[in-house]
Amino acid sequence: MESKRCPRCSVRKPISDFWSNAGDSRGTQPYCRPCQKDYLREYRKRPQHRAYMKRWRQTPKGKAAARRWLAGQWNKIKQDPERLKRSREASRKSYQKRRKNPEAMKRMAATRIISLMVKFGWMTRGACIVCGITDGVEAHHPDYASPLLVEWRCRPHHENVHHGGTEPEPNASVSTS
Ligand SMILES: [Zn+2]
Numbered sequence: 001m002e003s004k005r006c007p008r009c010s011v012r013k014p015i016s017d018f019w020s021n022a023g024d025s026r027g028t029q030p031y032c033r034p035c036q037k038d039y040l041r042e043y044r045k046r047p048q049h050r051a052y053m054k055r056w057r058q059t060p061k062g063k064a065a066a067r068r069w070l071a072g073q074w075n076k077i078k079q080d081p082e083r084l085k086r087s088r089e090a091s092r093k094s095y096q097k098r099r100k101n102p103e104a105m106k107r108m109a110a111t112r113i114i115s116l117m118v119k120f121g122w123m124t125r126g127a128c129i130v131c132g133i134t135d136g137v138e139a140h141h142p143d144y145a146s147p148l149l150v151e152w153r154c155r156p157h158h159e160n161v162h163h164g165g166t167e168p169e170p171n172a173s174v175s176t177s
């Protein structure tokens with residue numbers, strides 16, 4: 001069987017242990033799969049790469065790719081209850097309860113999408129639209145049918161919307177000094 005030495009871990013491995021690479025004449029990635037994974041993980045952490053990706057995501061091509069990726073994620077999350085089940089917010093029990101509640105399912109999917117957007121830098125957490133604090137803001141969805149449309153609200157001001165809390169809303173006199 002054809003084999004190749006991985007220059008990263010110095011182990012000779014069968015060619016099937018390497019990912020294929022269309023851009024390379026030998027047809028495979030230079031590193032073996034685990035090494036390639038490691039390498040990419042480290043590479044993506046570099047500030048230069050992050051800055052590059054940030055710029056790229058602003059280009060039409062980058063935006064289109066981001067939209068495609070997100071639409072795919074969104075569909076996966078919507079259609080895959082297993083994935084929702086694994087999501088952090090849902091303990092097993094509350095999941096079973098929420099499963100019968102379509103609104104709660106939509107809320108979980110919408111929340112998940114926003115946390116992914118933030119994680120990948122396509123969205124930045126804003127300040128609370130009511131009081132302007134930036135610590136511990138949460139994404140509030142006025143409409144779960146538009147998962148990307150969010151209002152940032154601090155915990156108390158978020159509670160307001162859902163449970164009619166006691167914090168003053170924007171039109172009440174909030175000191176801005
Ligand atoms: Zn290797």
Ligand SMILES: [Zn+2]
Binds near residue numbers: 129131155156
């Ligand atoms: Zn607030």
Ligand SMILES: [Zn+2]
Binds near residue numbers: 162
């Ligand atoms: Zn909310």
